[in-house]
Structures are given as C-alpha cells and as structure tokens.
Amino acid sequence: MNRRQRYEAQQKRRSILIAAASTAVVLAAIIILVPMAPGWSQVKASFFDGEVFLKVLPKMLDAFLLNIAIFLWSAPLIAMLGLAVALARATQSPALFPLRVFGALYVDIFRGIPVILVIFLIGFGIPGLGLSRPWNSPYIWGTVALVLTYSPYVAEILRSGIESVHASQRSAALSLGLSERDAMRYVVLPQAIRRVVPANMNIFIALQKDVALLSFIGPVEILRQAGIYKSLLANFTPYVVAACIFLALTIPATRYADHLMAKQRRARGGG
Amino acid sequence: MNTASSDAPKLRLNGVTKAFGETPVLRGITMQVPSGELVCLIGPSGSGKSTLLRCMNQLEPIDDGAVYLDGLDIAEPGLDLGPIRRRIGMVFQSFNLFPHMSALDNVLLAPRRVLGRGRHEMMDAVEALFSRFGLADQMHKYPDQLSGGQQQRVAIVRALAMKPEVMLFDEITSALDPELVDSVLDTLRALRSDGMTMILATHEMAFAREAADRICFMDGGVVVEEGPPEVIFTAPTQERTREFLARVIR
Numbered sequence: 001m002n003r004r005q006r007y008e009a010q011q012k013r014r015s016i017l018i019a020a021a022s023t024a025v026v027l028a029a030i031i032i033l034v035p036m037a038p039g040w041s042q043v044k045a046s047f048f049d050g051e052v053f054l055k056v057l058p059k060m061l062d063a064f065l066l067n068i069a070i071f072l073w074s075a076p077l078i079a080m081l082g083l084a085v086a087l088a089r090a091t092q093s094p095a096l097f098p099l100r101v102f103g104a105l106y107v108d109i110f111r112g113i114p115v116i117l118v119i120f121l122i123g124f125g126i127p128g129l130g131l132s133r134p135w136n137s138p139y140i141w142g143t144v145a146l147v148l149t150y151s152p153y154v155a156e157i158l159r160s161g162i163e164s165v166h167a168s169q170r171s172a173a174l175s176l177g178l179s180e181r182d183a184m185r186y187v188v189l190p191q192a193i194r195r196v197v198p199a200n201m202n203i204f205i206a207l208q209k210d211v212a213l214l215s216f217i218g219p220v221e222i223l224r225q226a227g228i229y230k231s232l233l234a235n236f237t238p239y240v241v242a243a244c245i246f247l248a249l250t251i252p253a254t255r256y257a258d259h260l261m262a263k264q265r266r267a268r269g270g271g
Numbered sequence: 272m273n274t275a276s277s278d279a280p281k282l283r284l285n286g287v288t289k290a291f292g293e294t295p296v297l298r299g300i301t302m303q304v305p306s307g308e309l310v311c312l313i314g315p316s317g318s319g320k321s322t323l324l325r326c327m328n329q330l331e332p333i334d335d336g337a338v339y340l341d342g343l344d345i346a347e348p349g350l351d352l353g354p355i356r357r358r359i360g361m362v363f364q365s366f367n368l369f370p371h372m373s374a375l376d377n378v379l380l381a382p383r384r385v386l387g388r389g390r391h392e393m394m395d396a397v398e399a400l401f402s403r404f405g406l407a408d409q410m411h412k413y414p415d416q417l418s419g420g421q422q423q424r425v426a427i428v429r430a431l432a433m434k435p436e437v438m439l440f441d442e443i444t445s446a447l448d449p450e451l452v453d454s455v456l457d458t459l460r461a462l463r464s465d466g467m468t469m470i471l472a473t474h475e476m477a478f479a480r481e482a483a484d485r486i487c488f489m490d491g492g493v494v495v496e497e498g499p500p501e502v503i504f505t506a507p508t509q510e511r512t513r514e515f516l517a518r519v520i521r
Contacts, residue, residue, distance in 0.1 A: 168363060168365060168367045169367060169369065171325075171330050171363070171367065172361075172363060172367035172368075172369070172426075173369075173380075174330060174352075174356060175328055175330060175356055175359075175360070175361035175430075176356070176357065176360075176380070176381035176385065176429070176430070176433060177353050177354070177356045177357030177381055177385040177433060178353070178380075178381060178384060178385060179353055182384050182385075186380060186384060187369055187380075190371050191369075191370065191371050194371065
C-alpha cells in the first residue's frame with residue numbers, strides 16, 4: 001500500500017463508521033420511539049398483521065400480474081407515440097409548422113393534467129358515449145389514458161436527446177447525399193435514443209406505479225385487490241403487501257437505471 | 272457530361288453572397304475550379320472559408336449568386352440536393368464520424384442507403400480503400416478506438432466510397448496532433464495524383480505551397496487575391512495578403 005492508498009483507506013474507514021453510527025441512531029430511535037406512540041398497538045394490528053400478510057400474498061401476486069400485463073402493452077404504445085411526437089416537434093421544414101404546433105400543444109395539455117384526472121375523464125367519459133361491448137372496456141380506455149399522459153414525457157426526453165446530437169452529425173450525413181429522413185433515421189436517432197435510455201427508464205418505472213390508478217375505473221389489479229381484502233378482513237395489511245410487491249420490482253429497476261446513468265456519465269466524462 | 276472540355280470548370284461560383292442574420296459572411300465570391308485541380312483557400316479565421324465550402328455543396332443555402340456544378344446551378348431553390356451532394360464529397364475539421372457505427376459501417380452507410388448497393392458488392396472496393404490509406408486493421412473498430420489521424424482518414428474513405436467528382440476539405444488537419452497531420456496530408460497527395468478535383472480550406476501553408484494548383488486568399492468574405500502558389504507566396508500584389516502571410520509563415 002502506498003502513501004495515497006493508505007490515506008484513502010483511512011478516509012473510507014472513517015466514512016463507513018460515520019454512516020453506520022448515524023444509521024444505528026435513527027433505527028434505534030424508530031424502534032424505541034414509535035411503539036411509545038399511543039396508537040401503536042392498533043396500527044400494528046391493522047397494518048402489520050403477519051397472518052393476513054401471508055394469507056393474501058398469493059392472490060395479491062396474481063392481481064399484480066394484471067398490472068404487469070397493462071404495463072407491457074402500454075409501454076410500447078407510449079414509446080411509439082412518444083417517438084412520433086418527438087419527431088413532429090423536431091421537424092425543421094416550414095411546411096410542417098402545423099405538425100410542430102400540434103405536437104407542442106399535445107405535450108403542454110397532457111403534461112399539465114394530473115394522471116388520475118385523465119383516467120377519470122377518458123375512462124368514464126368515453127364509454128359514457130354509449131359504446132357497446134367490448135368498446136366500453138376500462139382496459140381499453142384506461143390504457144388510452146396512460147398512453148396519452150405518458151407519451152409527452154417520453155417525447156420531451158427523446159427530443160432533448162435529438163437536440164443533444166451535434167448538428168455536425170446531420171451535416172456529415174447530408175453531405176454524403178442522405179435525405180433528411182435517412183439522416184434522422186440512421187444517424188441522429190440511434191445516437192439520441194441511446195443517450196436517453198436511462199431517463200426513459202425512470203419514466204417507465206413511474207408508469208409501472210401509475211398502472212395502479214386504473215383501479216379507480218374498474219380493473220381488479222393489485223391496488224383494487226388490496227382494497228377488496230381490506231374490506232373483507234377489516235385490516236390494512238393488504239396495502240402493505242401491495243407496497244412490498246411494488247418495491248420488489250421498482251427498487252431493482254431504479255438501481256439499474258441509476259447504474260446506466262452513472263455509466264453514461266463516466267463514458268462521456270472519459271471521452 | 273464526362274466529355275466536358277478541359278476549359279469548362281467543374282465547379283463555378285458567381286457572385287455568391289451569404290449572411291448569418293445581419294452579419295455578412297460572403298460578399299460576392301466568384302471563382303472557378305477546373306477539373307482535376309487542387310485549390311487551397313487560405314485566410315484568417317472568420318474570413319468565410321468554411322462557409323464558402325459549405326455553400327459549394329449547399330449545406331448552407333446561399334442568399335444570392337449561383338453555384339454551378341458541371342454547368343448546373345445547384346443553388347436553385349427547391350432543387351433535390353441528395354443527387355447533387357453524392358457527387359461532392361466533404362471532410363470536416365472535427366471528423367464527424369458516426370460514433371455508433373464501426374469504421375466500416377460509417378463508410379457503407381451512404382452507398383447502401385443512397386445508391387442502394389449491397390454490403391457484399393461494396394466490400395472489395397471498400398476494403399481496397401481502407402488498405403490504400405493504411406486502415407486495413409481499423410475497419411471493424413469504432414471511431415473512439417481510433418486516433419485522430421485514423422478517424423480523419425476514415426472520414427476521407429467514407430466520402431470517397433460515394434465516388435465523388437469533387438472533394439471539399441474543411442481544415443481537416445486543424446484538430447489533429449502535429450505528429451498525425453502528415454498521415455492525412457499524404458492521403459491528399461494520393462488523391463491529387465488520382466486527378467481528383469479538390470478544394471481545401473487550410474492553415475497548412477507548406478502543404479498549400481507544395482501541392483496546390485491555385486491559392487485563393489480570402490479575408491472579410493471576399494477573395495482578396497488568387498493565383499498560383501509561387502506567385503501568392505513569393506510576390507503577392509495585395510497588402511492584406513502580405514500581412515497575412517507574414518503572420519502565418521515564420
């Protein structure tokens with residue numbers, strides 16, 4: 001070990017010690033203080049009932065499969081619409097000005113309304129037009145609501161990616177005789193999409209959570225299933241189960257997105 | 272078209288003007304580039320050399336005047352520029368290789384997408400180009416695995432793969448470490464002996480003097496003086512040319 005490594009090892013030991021000590025203090029405080037609260041015994045019984053936890057877990061996991069299914073068919077639709085809007089907003093031809101305006105308007109409107117409101121308005125409003133089965137399905141209109149609210153975020157991230165590709169790349173492609181379209185498709189977009197993968201992952205993690213909002217218009221997915229159990233068993237533990245199931249999926253996904261971002265930062269810093 | 276007599280210029284500019292907003296960059300450029308000649312544009316930074324090159328393949332639309340390629344005015348608004356640009360190769364100061372593609376794919380992209388050539392039918396010709404410019408071992412590497420000199424030579428190969436009739440070089444050695452400059456200048460010498468028509472914006476005065484057929488000295492958006500290198504470098508007639516050369520040649 002050389003002089004510098006000795007110093008760094010010492011610094012590292014020190015910071016681990018500080019982190020461990022402070023974590024221990026906070027945990028101890030929670031473990032000692034929370035049970036001293038007057039309502040703790042009721043809260044413990046109604047939120048952290050081990051028996052209820054194990055009893056509802058299998059059914060809750062089943063219900064979560066529906067969340068995953070809704071996510072899986074919504075995500076590609078969101079990616080496609082997001083890309084279409086990003087391209088519409090990135091066009092430079094004056095003839096396509098209306099397309100740019102439309103894209104901007106769409107992004108402004110759907111980024112400006114809470115997801116739950118869009119779900120209510122579309123999920124109740126459109127079937128209310130008197131559509132017959134299967135066209136009044138909450139799955140269809142719930143999906144439409146999610147696609148409409150999430151695409152603008154994806155579009156804006158993609159657009160920032162497109163703008164981050166230096167104009168000289170487009171110049172090089174055009175100078176070779178490529179059309180504007182091919183320059184975008186083969187040169188600019190592949191680079192732009194690569195750059196925004198981590199940012200888009202965060203959007204899709206948020207989507208995974210917001211699928212639960214569809215419970216308000218009908219589908220018996222995990223949140224709804226938890227509500228049913230809550231009423232049935234007069235116990236809130238199913239909500240804790242639902243939270244745990246979400247975390248089991250979102251924590252690894254979030255870690256992975258962060259890992260990708262850090263990798264990209266390193267790659268750019270080193271380049 | 273290929274029987275154009277030797278006195279018909281390959282590329283001809285007539286009164287080209289260009290402004291960025293309120294700032295005029297080119298104030299009426301008229302010049303001729305005969306087939307097979309190497310013309311060097313020299314002049315201080317901001318004199319309009321790069322913009323002039325970018326007007327020659329219409330990467331920058333011009334405000335007024337005309338740019339003729341084999342007698343066809345390519346500055347005509349609304350003209351489909353794809354077929355024009357594939358006849359004019361361009362190499363940039365910052366290489367502008369596509370970083371997400373291997374050197375080989377950089378070179379194959381335009382022949383495949385623009386000319387509709389297959390990967391396999393292009394392979395022999397492309398491999399020959401890579402070998403010719405000392406890049407045989409670099410074909411499958413990505414741009415960030417190549418040195419600046421290698422990247423710039425790949426960029427030259429990429430332009431040549433389209434079999435252009437004219438090549439534009441925009442200060443292609445300015446971003447290179449000094450020891451890599453010669454490898455790129457050697458490729459220019461090789462192209463010159465092929466008889467390629469070339470226009471080169473450069474700060475490499477020694478190279479311009481040795482290799483150019485004609486030198487254009489630009490300053491403030493106009494061609495101040497032009498002529499054969501032996502005249503421009505030894506007996507310039509304009510005061511501004513003398514001042515510039517005194518500053519850059521020591």
